[in-house]
Amino acid sequence: MTRTSPRFSDLLHLRGNELKRGDPVALPLVQSTMFHQPGTPEGPGYGRVDNPTWEALEHALSHLEDASCKVFPSGMGAISAALFATLQSGAKLLVPSDGYYVTRVLSAEFLTGFGVDVTERPSATFSEGGFDRFDVVFLESPSNPGLDVIDLATIAAEVRNRGGITICDNTTMTPLGQRPLDLGVDVVVASDTKSPGGHSDVLMGHVATRNTALLDRVETWRKVSGAIPGPQEAWLVHRGLETLEVRFDRMCSSAQVIAERLAGHPAVTAVRYPGLPDDPAHTLARRQMTRMGFLISLTLADEAAAERFINTCPLLRPATSFGGVHSSAERRARWGDDVAPGFVRLSVGVEPVEELWAALATALAALQG
Template sequence: MTIGDGTHAVRAGLPEPETYRPTLPGPVFAAHYHLHGDADLATGPYTYGRDANPTWSLLERAISELESPEAPAETVVFASGMGAISAVLLSQLRQGDTVVLPSDGYNLLVPLRERLEGYGIEVRTAPTAGDAQLTVLDGARLLWIESPSNPGLDVCDIRRLAEAAHAQGALVAVDNTLATPLGQRPLDLGADFAVASGTKALTGHGDVLLGYATTRIPALAASVRAWRKTVGAIPGPMEAWLAHRSLATLQLRVDRQASNALALAEALSERPEISGLRHPGLPGDPAHPVAAAQMRGGRFGCVVSFTLPDRAYAQRFLDALRLVDDATSFGGVRSTAERRARWGGDAVPEGFIRFSVGAEDPEDLIADVHRALDAAREA
């Protein structure tokens, strides 16, 4: 039976109904499990708390169903998005290998790049826009894509890049954090891994740290799972259960936030003090043609970025907001915004704002932003 995205999200990963049992079983807190002799070690799914947990298993099945509803896939969940990113890169790369990273990706890719280079791995970088990573693919072992990119919101043609990488034997991993599985399915576009921070829109309430990597290739899943076991980057059962519970509202949140983000971007386009406005859903955005072709259901993400005249102007704007929290991260049901340059890891102007649009009534949110911009200008 063919079902829609909302139904998928509501039903993903649930066990078969059992009389007198909850629809979604509660978290299993266990460091070890009963084992009866050596045979249980080889046949049982749960032997030790660092290896597996029934609560993780349900969440992993749910994410696999969302990232790859048409083909079998395996998901490995982690304690954070960076745990998942590091596991994919460090489990697949060896001394002498070459990896291609986006030069405009998540800012923790910078220290991770330094770590990789310290291990004798060559790191090449190129921007996301214009499929520029194609120019540095020669001889690479792995291509890492971030589309839409964070925080600049550029988009690349994932299928084109994946085909080029595979033609020369390279693996392809796509950071799908901003899009979510409902907005984009990298595995359908040819990627070997879909990787994401579940901290953001996947869970959507700003109260869970989580990451995951999904692949359709069992050997790749096994290598990432072995890495998780070795370094111990495991999620807590409570976090895994909260994440699974949150999936039921994923479509509701993603759709509301995407429509709110587009409405805010359209409103901001009329403000003269704003420059560099970006949102992939805007028809005039440079990323829109490719985003419209590969992102699903008009879901272009919850993030809008723009630049105000200077650092002080940007801070006055943030201070004047009443319905928006000055906080990092994105994807939550409550809108947040920040002056991204304060972290020092992104090549953005001092007045650059990354705005994560929540699920508030759009009229209220837009009115608050207009009022804050007026206050910042008049100060």
């Protein structure tokens, strides 16, 4: 989607343009598990299967993705649904070795137990060895936390030509910054806990695909596994989506400014941000992403410097997760990611950029004093 696409203004009026006189303009929250259904059932039946508040969220997400969507109670709920809907015993799955670690845990500790053959490869060399033997190829780009970018269109075409399926975790970009389905990927999964919710107060995820048979299977998985979102959570994410474009725009623009300044700072030994012209991912990122994202990876001298930076900057929340309105940061080595002890993942929030930079610069200067 380009920044001039009407998709986002239409999103804000999707519901409004369907209203009848006297209807509430804001989305009603429907908590009911039972629906009045005398005689032959029609419409919502039972709360594990249907909920009008989820459906409104799915309608909004489908509009953004330009594909049908099903929502799940977390990003991992969505990832599990996509994998369980596409894999079976004997299938071969390829996952990035440096993407979100819980996807690897799910693959290595659970899917292998059901007879799935799991291979891991680093994002930087993901295409080496080809995709001949894989039934499902799981992609994550830019990867979390290293921010490596992989060529989604080329990989999707190669996998499809060999009869496989691609699933792309688009959490770090959202459909506003990268559109994997338009690049030929079969299924998008995302954690809406991050920037779509945007306020660090709700977990949610979704699966989007233009393959109706696959979407039916994902929906059946939700029905039988019971992995359903709560209506209150769906309502919060629906509200978050209404301001996603304005937040995402600010966060990505600020991240570009901050990454450039971090790259020239003497206390910082390395920076990864796809928007930096000399970043190894830059050329590919410009080709396949419409924005460069709000995550920056920076490396400081050591663990102590990183902890001091994170914990003394008054405009940084020392917390895991990302994509919220408040800037936040954490040392990823504390979760076992294969990164340097001083490696920090910084999630740029919506604070005015000069105020945010002033706070970050003060915390960095203190490391040198």
